[in-house]
Amino acid sequence: MRTILNKTDRATLFRERLTTAMGETGLSRAALARATGVDRSTITQLLAKDETRMPGAHLVAACAEALEVSTDWLLGLSDRADRAADLLTATLTEAERASSADDKIFAWHKEAAGHKIRHVPATLPDMLKTNAVMEWEYAGTTNRSPGQAIAAATARLDWMRSTECDYEIAMPLHEVRNFAFGQGYYEGLSPAARREQLDWILAVHDQLYPTLRLFLYDAARVYSAPITVFGPKLAAIYLGRYYVAFRDRDRVRAVTRHFDWLVRESALAAREVPSILRQLRAAID
Numbered sequence: 001m002r003t004i005l006n007k008t009d010r011a012t013l014f015r016e017r018l019t020t021a022m023g024e025t026g027l028s029r030a031a032l033a034r035a036t037g038v039d040r041s042t043i044t045q046l047l048a049k050d051e052t053r054m055p056g057a058h059l060v061a062a063c064a065e066a067l068e069v070s071t072d073w074l075l076g077l078s079d080r081a082d083r084a085a086d087l088l089t090a091t092l093t094e095a096e097r098a099s100s101a102d103d104k105i106f107a108w109h110k111e112a113a114g115h116k117i118r119h120v121p122a123t124l125p126d127m128l129k130t131n132a133v134m135e136w137e138y139a140g141t142t143n144r145s146p147g148q149a150i151a152a153a154t155a156r157l158d159w160m161r162s163t164e165c166d167y168e169i170a171m172p173l174h175e176v177r178n179f180a181f182g183q184g185y186y187e188g189l190s191p192a193a194r195r196e197q198l199d200w201i202l203a204v205h206d207q208l209y210p211t212l213r214l215f216l217y218d219a220a221r222v223y224s225a226p227i228t229v230f231g232p233k234l235a236a237i238y239l240g241r242y243y244v245a246f247r248d249r250d251r252v253r254a255v256t257r258h259f260d261w262l263v264r265e266s267a268l269a270a271r272e273v274p275s276i277l278r279q280l281r282a283a284i285d
Helices: 007-025 029-036 040-046 057-067 084-088 099-111 131-138 146-162 173-180 191-208 249-264 270-283
Strands: 090-094 117-120 167-172 212-217 227-230 234-238 242-246
Touching: 007 040, 007 057, 029 040, 029 057, 099 146, 099 227, 099 234, 099 242, 117 249, 131 146, 131 191, 146 191, 167 173, 167 249, 173 191, 173 212, 173 270, 191 212, 191 270, 212 249, 212 270, 227 249, 234 249, 242 249
Parallel strands: 117 167, 167 212
Antiparallel strands: 090 242, 117 227, 227 234, 234 242
């Protein structure tokens, strides 16, 4: 049975949850006032310890929207902070090799500006591929030209260079080895293209580290599907034809914890990756 709160207790709980949500989102009193269309003094009054009055429904709803929590949670009617719409929604986004998919992914990157982006690619990360590799890879596609793929990858790399985002990429060690030796997916790719590709990854890593960090994990011990976590607000899982994107807090945090687990279990830490890449580069015939 739900405990019925009296007026004073409900006001106290509202104040505590409002403070918690502001802390988690980093929203200041002035920023919340602007987002809700009230004076800063009104927000200060809501947070005052001796305040026993509850704000009107319109202001509660505005605060919930600005802080991306549910009004029920702010009012103590629910123990879940997530908005109902977020709990029920997992969007499917086309992931076919087409420019529209590129635009959507780039929009997600821009949305995460200022936050850490965590990425497990399906092959090598597109933004670190050379033109020669992308021309080889996309030559047989019908709905996306190599030129479109190169332009999208270049735009993302340029954005990463100019933004304040940290970018972490985790890949299975065997993927990099298969690439270096032209095995599996990379069979038929010339040694010259493979050497150039590893040289390019090393050059970009040297330029951007520690903003860009690469990790290599042992897929015999740990596994991950291709995923990207765009800061604290969105996580996407790559299915092949679609991305499944989540915005609710619990799922984003779960995918983030999964990525961080990959990093902790990595066979090679970020500082060690250039060494193995140089060894593989030297071994290409």
